Amino acid sequence: MQIGRAGAPVSHISHAYPDRVEVRGRDLCGDLMGRVGFTEYVHLLLTGREPTEDQRFFLDLLLVAIAEHGMMPTNVAARMTLAADPGSLQGAVAAGILGAGPVVLGTSEECARLLEQAQRRVAAGEQAAAVAADVARETHAAGGKLPGFGHPVHRPVDPRTERILELADARGVAGPHVLLARCLRDGVADTWGKPLPMNVAMAIAAVMLDLGFAPSVVKAVPILARTAGLLAHLAEERERPLGFLLAAGAEGAIVYEPGAPDGSG
Known part of the structure; x- marks a missing residue:
């Protein structure tokens, strides 16, 4: 908790006065309404800064990509x-x-933290491909699943992921985290013995981290x-x-068997 000069807790987001509303140091009615779009406003609220053109573009893109499925x-x-x-x-x-x-x-938050941890190893001198291979092997050996890979519907690729990465390359924003995501895709294929689609959660995390967003925001x-x-x-x-149709469908699909869950009834 941050304490202000008067000894009271501090928030940097917004305050309402009798004659105005101030948001991140800007006048809501005089400076923001009619000038910024909602995506820009979301960025301002989350970070305290107005976005760059690439940040605005990709935040908008990612919101569209994940809104409905x-x-x-x-x-x-x-x-x-x-x-x-x-x-x-x-x-x-x-x-x-x-x-x-x-x-x-x-899952996108888990992907962001995974990429952040892996990138620390790369920044310390390891190769991205080697780090990704290690992460895949360790996860597989522990019997786990690597977040951001596999999808129950989209095979062999998640079309949303492909479009996000295509645009990240085209606009020059693909950086070390996108590289790590791609290396993880290769590491997963080698370790699991089959290619698994990189799903949209990993693409969202990788692009947002390369654009400077904190993992906690993803x-x-x-x-x-x-x-x-x-x-x-x-x-x-x-x-x-x-x-109610969905509920009835679920009820109709279940087979009732009396007794205890372990079969001892």
Whole structure:
């Protein structure tokens, strides 16, 4: 906690006065509204700085890339919540976002921390390919899965990843973290004995780190983006309800077997 000159806790984000709102030292109405777009504003809120053109471009690109992906668990949870409580739009959105963990949506943060740790070894003098091969071997030997690789739908490649990396190369922003991600892809293929697609979570993390974003900020992108997707699903849910159908489908797909989970009943 930072303490100000008066001995009180300090926030650097925003304050509302009787006649104005100040955000990151800028007048909301006089300086920001009508001048900056929402993506630029998000960058300002997160970092305290207005973005460079590349930061704005790729933040916008990544938000578009991850906002929607069909009937994912987050969207199903939100739809079923709204079906149960049609007046709780905010609760339904929250139900979807609560699922942003290490399996769905939250993987990009794990990818960022993995790349950050690997890059420290590269900065200390190791070769990126050797570091990536070590990480892949260690993960495989421990029986783990490397975040950012594999996808239940997209094979042999994740088209979102390919487009992100293509644009990163074209605009000259691909740096050491994108290089490490590509080396990890090779290391994974060698270690697992088969190519696994680099999924969009790894591409998001690599490009954001190369653009100077902190790893702690990376998870904000899928959360913010997927909120927009959730709102679209919930608008459709109100017009053409699917929530109870999804619940009934799950119920119908389950085979009931009485007894204890270990089979001893």
